[in-house]
Amino acid sequence: MKTYFVRTFGCQMNKHDSERIAGMLEDRLGLVEATQPELADVVVYNTCAVREGAEERLRGHVSSLKAAKTVNPDILIAVGGCIGQRDGESMLSYLPHVDVVFGTHNIAHLPSLLETAQRTRRPSIEVLDTTTDFASDLPALRGTPWHAWLPITVGCDNFCTYCIVPYVRGRERSRPLDDIVAEATRLVADGVAEITLLGQNVNSYGRDLYGESRFPEALARVAETGIRRLRFVTSHPKDLSDATIAVMAENPAVCNSLHLPVQSGSDRILDAMNRRYTAAHYLGLIDKLYSAMPDLALSTDIIVGFPGETEDDFEATLDVVRAARYDQAFTFLYSPREGTPAAKLEETVPRDVAQVRFDRLVELVQSSALEKNRALVGSLQEVLVEGGSRRDASVLTGRTAGNKVVHAPLPDGIDPASLAGTFVSVRIEETQTWFLSGHLEGYERT
Numbered sequence: 494m495k496t497y498f499v500r501t502f503g504c505q506m507n508k509h510d511s512e513r514i515a516g517m518l519e520d521r522l523g524l525v526e527a528t529q530p531e532l533a534d535v536v537v538y539n540t541c542a543v544r545e546g547a548e549e550r551l552r553g554h555v556s557s558l559k560a561a562k563t564v565n566p567d568i569l570i571a572v573g574g575c576i577g578q579r580d581g582e583s584m585l586s587y588l589p590h591v592d593v594v595f596g597t598h599n600i601a602h603l604p605s606l607l608e609t610a611q612r613t614r615r616p617s618i619e620v621l622d623t624t625t626d627f628a629s630d631l632p633a634l635r636g637t638p639w640h641a642w643l644p645i646t647v648g649c650d651n652f653c654t655y656c657i658v659p660y661v662r663g664r665e666r667s668r669p670l671d672d673i674v675a676e677a678t679r680l681v682a683d684g685v686a687e688i689t690l691l692g693q694n695v696n697s698y699g700r701d702l703y704g705e706s707r708f709p710e711a712l713a714r715v716a717e718t719g720i721r722r723l724r725f726v727t728s729h730p731k732d733l734s735d736a737t738i739a740v741m742a743e744n745p746a747v748c749n750s751l752h753l754p755v756q757s758g759s760d761r762i763l764d765a766m767n768r769r770y771t772a773a774h775y776l777g778l779i780d781k782l783y784s785a786m787p788d789l790a791l792s793t794d795i796i797v798g799f800p801g802e803t804e805d806d807f808e809a810t811l812d813v814v815r816a817a818r819y820d821q822a823f824t825f826l827y828s829p830r831e832g833t834p835a836a837k838l839e840e841t842v843p844r845d846v847a848q849v850r851f852d853r854l855v856e857l858v859q860s861s862a863l864e865k866n867r868a869l870v871g872s873l874q875e876v877l878v879e880g881g882s883r884r885d886a887s888v889l890t891g892r893t894a895g896n897k898v899v900h901a902p903l904p905d906g907i908d909p910a911s912l913a914g915t916f917v918s919v920r921i922e923e924t925q926t927w928f929l930s931g932h933l934e935g936y937e938r939t
């Protein structure tokens with residue numbers, strides 16, 4: 494039996510696409526999953542071009558397969574996703590032993606590209622400029638049966654000056670609302686407990702199809718399918734509407750959990766980033782959100798060291814972090830991406846200066862996260878079980894509606910794996926920066 498291995502870099506959209514890639518390799522080519530890339534006949538890398546780090550990791554991974562390919566020349570290496578889309582054939586100049594290059598718009602063609610490469614024994618390369626298909630129409634092999642990604646838009650029209658995404662994912666395209674609801678209904682019937690709606694900027698959902706955003710309606714209609722938990726990423730602060738906040742607050746299925754990237758707290762830098770909001774607008778949204786949902790779990794993305802960032806600009810970012818009371822923040826050192834407007838800016842921040850700022854930011858984020866977690870001690874949390882904890886198999890691990898990891902010991906004889914995908918109630922007793930622990934007060938068996 495021939496085998497495959499898929500390695501995913503980058504965002505949730507890539508994770509979703511990888512589930513489709515695995516589904517196609519099994520359904521269409523009859524492959525089975527291998528435990529390691531070195532043991533597989535087909536190795537697929539679904540790549541990310543957002544920062545340099547992911548690119549370096551890709552090069553390392555592909556180069557390390559060279560030895561396996563010398564032993565078994567029939568191994569096929571395919572590289573797709575955002576780097577595939579960006580580089581196309583030129584990838585072979587720096588990764589010569591790649592057999593298939595594909596992009597973000599032609600995932601469905603991967604099986605035939607692999608067959609061509611195998612038959613001709615030559616690299617098979619296809620990168621398309623655009624597509625009308627959504628990868629959701631392909632067979633899926635979900636990593637976790639109780640959770641599903643559901644793309645509602647692909648691409649991005651925002652052109653933040655640092656970001657490569659609009660160039661590698663194309664213009665924003667929305668899926669018709671009825672298709673989204675139909676897919677959500679199928680997922681619920683399939684036993685899925687949690688759906689995450691996906692898009693680079695979900696808040697502008699529908700603008701291309703209906704002339705105006707219909708995201709609040711999409712959220713409400715998916716919630717009506719009977720899904721237990723509904724999340725969405727990513728929200729752009731310039732487009733998050735009062736109507737969306739109201740649907741979140743009113744609808745018990747929509748988790749009181751929001752990822753709202755701020756990127757910087759300095760108006761000057763936000764302008765240079767082309768984010769099209771001010772720190773005051775952002776903080777105004779945060780006020781509205783906490784008033785509507787006092788238990789809101791809030792996360793963000795922040796870039797440190799954007800060209801021209803001064804000490805005062807950075808202090809303004811720290812001020813926003815203090816005011817926003819984040820539960821989590823993904824922090825990034827600015828990474829220039831060729832082809833983006835910011836890459837041409839000359840006033841770069843020295844690496845050591847950026848690193849000192851980065852470390853200060855991480856410290857502040859950690860204390861904010863711990864403070865938010867401490868407020869949960871004594872509360873009863875509904876937890877969606879993921880399985881046993883890595884350290885102790887008699888302890889279950891799962892997530893709250895706020896997306897926080899929870900550990901709780903189980904009574905003797907209950908295997909946490911048997912509870913995976915079900916909901917339990919956990920009384921929170923202790924907290925760390927990145928997880929909560931407590932004791933079980935009740936569980937639902939299915």
Ligand code: 5AD
Pocket residue numbers: 543544655656657754756794795796825826827828829830
């Ligand atoms: N450098 C650093 N971080 C970046 N991001 C996007 N582009 C860059 C870049 N060139 C970050 C942003 C975005 C997240 C997904 O990645 O914070 O929200």
Ligand code: SF4
Pocket residue numbers: 649650651652653656657658659693694729
């Ligand atoms: Fe990139 Fe900005 Fe689009 Fe997000 S909104 S994908 S940061 S261009």
